[in-house]
Amino acid sequence: MAKDRPVAFDTQDNSTLGEINITTGVLENIAAKAASEISGVLTTVPKLEAGKFLRIERTGVVAKMNQENGRISIDVSVRIRYGYSVPEVAFSIQDRVKEQILFMTDLVVNEVNVHILAIETDSYSDQEFLQLEEEYGEDSKIETGV
Template structure:
């Protein structure tokens, strides 16, 4: 998405205009997705991986926004926990993202596309937790 802010159409324009940076909507979408039961993690980029290594959480990773003639569309790229109902989790992500963006920014979302890029098994979760414990020296 281009680096332009998104203007909010206000009923009372005498006070001025309101703009929201696309990154804010990405963070809202990422946090909303993490709140859905069955979501393990979001697919990140190299940049978000480096940020996490440096101790900075990237709440907008795995989220891509696009604005066109149809309106605002959101693409979510996530990993689902093994055993969760993928269609149920995906529909809940769609609903939650749409609700949170509307609630927090008063912007209508035309589409929320959920891309499940992988399933995470309990063994992989356990392996990662052991790895984190070793790094922390526990």
């Protein structure tokens, strides 16, 4: 579906002052932003080596909108952090996306399909662990003051 394709807009208010057009790209951006605000959702994806060289950035949240017979459905693809409950994150995404689109555009979303692409570990903590291992050696024990 093209990003600049207008979506039929039926306002809840009966007064009309003119025509309002909202493109699918706007709805997709609202959905992606709303999903990225949920705790546990990764907003950026680690770059591949070629991506680092070419300075290509990938986003962790992708939203696609479909409209059939006046019904709006949104597919949201996300990566989540390890340690978060997948169903809880998915339900939170569904609620947040529907709520934000209704609040910002007065359009009712009939369904929000959440696709979990991956469960990612925090790359920073892995890198810190490897640095500690290199400094102190594999066999040495690091005591923490807990």
